Amino acid sequence: MNCRLWKELRFGLLATIVLLNFRVQDQGVVLRIEAKMKWGFKEEHSEEDRKSESAEFRSKYPDNIPVIVEKEMKSSIQDIDKRKFLQPAKTTVAQFEYIIRKRIQLPPEKPLFLFVNEVTPAASSTLAEVDAEHRDVDGFLYISYSGENTYGN
Numbered sequence: 001m002n003c004r005l006w007k008e009l010r011f012g013l014l015a016t017i018v019l020l021n022f023r024v025q026d027q028g029v030v031l032r033i034e035a036k037m038k039w040g041f042k043e044e045h046s047e048e049d050r051k052s053e054s055a056e057f058r059s060k061y062p063d064n065i066p067v068i069v070e071k072e073m074k075s076s077i078q079d080i081d082k083r084k085f086l087q088p089a090k091t092t093v094a095q096f097e098y099i100i101r102k103r104i105q106l107p108p109e110k111p112l113f114l115f116v117n118e119v120t121p122a123a124s125s126t127l128a129e130v131d132a133e134h135r136d137v138d139g140f141l142y143i144s145y146s147g148e149n150t151y152g153n
Contacts (some may be wrong), residue, residue, distance in 0.1 A: 026076075053139075089128035114144070
């Protein structure tokens, strides 16, 4: 990327860019601009309270995963009526998607995308596997959903 283009990008978009991430691929460097998900649950509860609550869940129910589910900010899909779940660790992502689909009353012909840290987890992965890789420092697994594939993966 030439210096002039970088300056235009840096000064022209700096206010709107939350994260710049350079990812090396076979053919060179690809610039990815991503907006980090803002979690209402994190804004409403202190980190200390969240850590305490997740630790209590994990000690009381060791075979379950505490999950927070929220809609992507820009998605026009229905809001979920419940955002805190305690799911069996063996639940697959596909099974959990079905649960979310039912809670938001989304017909089967409409698309639903789940994201964990801006990545779409494999449908066959268990929540235990996803949790092991993506658990937040507060002890919860955060899953966002959208009617559009907002991250393009």
